[in-house]
Amino acid sequence: MKKIKMNVTGMTCGHCVVSVNNAVNKVRGVIEVDTSLSKGETTILALEDINIEDIKKNIENAGYTPLI
Numbered sequence: 907m908k909k910i911k912m913n914v915t916g917m918t919c920g921h922c923v924v925s926v927n928n929a930v931n932k933v934r935g936v937i938e939v940d941t942s943l944s945k946g947e948t949t950i951l952a953l954e955d956i957n958i959e960d961i962k963k964n965i966e967n968a969g970y971t972p973l974i
């Protein structure tokens with residue numbers, strides 16, 4: 907397992923946090939996701955072979971900008 911921290915811009919409220927969590931959770935290999943509005947970042951616990959590009963793509967599709 908590995909831990910990935912990613913800054914996410916564009917989140918303004920609790921709904922955004924839920925949207926980002928849902929977007930990340932859709933990616934296969936994600937075990938746990940914790941998104942912080944105040945820090946503007948999401949912390950992901952995932953399997954070793956996780957595809958980070960898929961995570962970024964899903965966050966973008968949800969309307970936010972991932973920076974890593």
Ligand SMILES: [Cu+2]
Pocket residue numbers: 917918919920921922923
């Ligand atoms: Cu929001």
